[in-house]
Amino acid sequence: MKSFIQISFDSHFPIQNLPFGIFSTQQNPTPRVGVAIGDQILDLTAITVLFEHHVSELKSPSNVFSQSSLNSFMSLGKPLWQATRRFLQNILSNDNPELRDNDQLRQKAFVAQKSAKMHLPAQIGDYTDFYASKEHATNVGEMFRGKDNALMPNWVHLPVGYHGRSSSIVVSGTDIVRPCGQRLPAKDHPPIFGPSAKLDFELEMAFFVGSGNKPGERIPIDQANKHIFGLVLMNDWSARDIQAWEYVPLGPFLGKNFGTTISPWVVTLDALEPFLVNGPTQDPAPLSYLNHDVPSAYNIQLEVKMKPNKSDFFKTLTRSNLKYMYWSLKQQLVHHTVNGCNMRPGDLCGTGTISGSTEDSRGSLLEITWNGQNEIDFENGIKRKFIEDKDEIVLTGYCQGDGYLIGFGECSGKILPALQ
Numbered sequence: 001m002k003s004f005i006q007i008s009f010d011s012h013f014p015i016q017n018l019p020f021g022i023f024s025t026q027q028n029p030t031p032r033v034g035v036a037i038g039d040q041i042l043d044l045t046a047i048t049v050l051f052e053h054h055v056s057e058l059k060s061p062s063n064v065f066s067q068s069s070l071n072s073f074m075s076l077g078k079p080l081w082q083a084t085r086r087f088l089q090n091i092l093s094n095d096n097p098e099l100r101d102n103d104q105l106r107q108k109a110f111v112a113q114k115s116a117k118m119h120l121p122a123q124i125g126d127y128t129d130f131y132a133s134k135e136h137a138t139n140v141g142e143m144f145r146g147k148d149n150a151l152m153p154n155w156v157h158l159p160v161g162y163h164g165r166s167s168s169i170v171v172s173g174t175d176i177v178r179p180c181g182q183r184l185p186a187k188d189h190p191p192i193f194g195p196s197a198k199l200d201f202e203l204e205m206a207f208f209v210g211s212g213n214k215p216g217e218r219i220p221i222d223q224a225n226k227h228i229f230g231l232v233l234m235n236d237w238s239a240r241d242i243q244a245w246e247y248v249p250l251g252p253f254l255g256k257n258f259g260t261t262i263s264p265w266v267v268t269l270d271a272l273e274p275f276l277v278n279g280p281t282q283d284p285a286p287l288s289y290l291n292h293d294v295p296s297a298y299n300i301q302l303e304v305k306m307k308p309n310k311s312d313f314f315k316t317l318t319r320s321n322l323k324y325m326y327w328s329l330k331q332q333l334v335h336h337t338v339n340g341c342n343m344r345p346g347d348l349c350g351t352g353t354i355s356g357s358t359e360d361s362r363g364s365l366l367e368i369t370w371n372g373q374n375e376i377d378f379e380n381g382i383k384r385k386f387i388e389d390k391d392e393i394v395l396t397g398y399c400q401g402d403g404y405l406i407g408f409g410e411c412s413g414k415i416l417p418a419l420q
């Protein structure tokens, strides 16, 4: 498969990918639906006539694609997402002259990514964050609760999660203000109030729910993929000192709800299908509603880089892989609805921090520096235990195809000083 658009060998967005996002430009500041191809964006509102000719199942393309979120498109369901994707691959193909040889339409339809502003891809009604990496849960549990209580007994039986805060989810490139809150200055001291001194990132991915389920209904495991629209990178910024003091007995609250960053391009499950692999062996076997015996993990290589304040260089902090996750995306979605909880188009589910079994694949500074016991060295004598003001964190990820990448672009954010 080859496009008439030039795609560099290291592009995250070849014709095999075609992720969906919401963008605007200076000439046309109205946010609308686009698809990334190479270093360009195909503006779907510019080719609605082609949709009318070729994808007649899609009833009002001009309405669906002129929205400032993907929610409308997501709610149409998987057969229409797939028909749209097939059509886009066809119209972008080097063998198809319809768009390739129509200079006037090409002028209108393509926008350089570097001149576009990206927006949140969806209006996120509800956001849930899971805790699905056994290595991460064990590491954090050990630091917060001690070695003997590291992994709670329920953890191997169900995908543990908590309800997060959707209002503070932002798109890549948005600055995050350091949170203030209560923390213990030392063990057995009363709490003090002030800026978090242990600000951290969490390397995560997240899936967008496409079509939802009605209240009281549940999504069965063999239907789960029909409900998942696609995946993004996610950084669940975490204030470890606020978290450690507040989270018992109910779990994460102000330590995590001040900001969560996601990447702008939603990569569809169809684009990721060639990268399905077996996940870790689940022992004990999960209850039958969570049971799947087909490959359900995705081989997605992940990396986190940091550029400390006053440095010009990024340093890689960790390399991990989505396939390390103990609980699959399908199991997370199925468990979320097993009690009849309804999901809606645009709901976002974070996977939880993705740590591997080695020290260089840990998905947070909490684990990398072991709660600040060790320091990370950067250029020019700069050292870090946690994130300082004006430090920048960038997450990236891709699948390695045969001669192409299926990439997610970047999920970046810089920390601004706390409000006085």
Ligand SMILES: O=C(O)/C=C/C(=O)CC(=O)CC(=O)O
Residues within 6 Å of the ligand: 129, 130, 131, 132, 133, 136, 140, 141, 144, 202, 204, 236, 247, 251, 252, 256, 351, 352, 353
């Ligand atoms: O209660 C704990 O031990 C820790 C909870 C979390 O850190 C929640 C979280 O964000 C989970 C994750 O990212 O894996």
Ligand SMILES: [Ca+2]
Residues within 6 Å of the ligand: 129, 202, 204, 236, 350, 352, 353
């Ligand atoms: Ca998290």
Ligand SMILES: [Mg+2]
Residues within 6 Å of the ligand: 235, 236, 237, 238, 256, 257, 258, 259, 260
């Ligand atoms: Mg968060």
